[in-house]
Amino acid sequence: MLKEFKEFAMRGNVLDMAVGIIIxxxxxxxxxxxVDDVIMPPIGLLLGGVDFTxxxxxxxxxxxxxxxxxxxxxxxxxNYGAFINTIISFLxxxxxxxxxxxxxxxxxxxxxxxxxxPPAPPREEVLLEEIRDILKNQK
Numbered sequence: 711m712l713k714e715f716k717e718f719a720m721r722g723n724v725l726d727m728a729v730g731i732i733i734x735x736x737x738x739x740x741x742x743x744x745v746d747d748v749i750m751p752p753i754g755l756l757l758g759g760v761d762f763t764x765x766x767x768x769x770x771x772x773x774x775x776x777x778x779x780x781x782x783x784x785x786x787x788x789n790y791g792a793f794i795n796t797i798i799s800f801l802x803x804x805x806x807x808x809x810x811x812x813x814x815x816x817x818x819x820x821x822x823x824x825x826x827x828p829p830a831p832p833r834e835e836v837l838l839e840e841i842r843d844i845l846k847n848q849k
Contacts, residue, residue, distance in 0.1 A: 741802050742799055744802065745798050763795065764777050766790065767790065768780055768785050768786070768787055769787065769788055772785050777789060
């Protein structure tokens with residue numbers, strides 16, 4: 711059973727999938743930072759200096775200036791600003807994957823479009839052509 715598991719785990723597809731998952735997780739972290747630290751601050755500035763993470767509705771009553779203050783007080787909140795950040799992150803990831811797949815398809819099409827060189831004629835045929843040409847020139 712251990713041998714079968716080792717064969718399964720060492721198969722190329724499983725290793726490729728593991729590498730893809732690890733790189734995908736790292737890419738997700740990069741996208742989260744891009745959205746939270748680069749994209750959302752200018753959008754918040756355009757909206758009057760508002761931070762999307764502070765867009766929330768308090769369900770348990772009370773008025774809090776920030777989400778952190780509401781959580782510290784133990785208030786139940788509906789965090790729609792965090793949801794907006796998540797949607798923007800998803801759209802960025804989806805667009806990046808779209809561009810990646812589009813480029814991969816372009817490369818694959820170029821490889822398929824390149825015509826293969828015709829195969830060389832068999833040696834016997836080449837020899838017969840040489841004999842024909844020699845006989846033709848003797849006349």
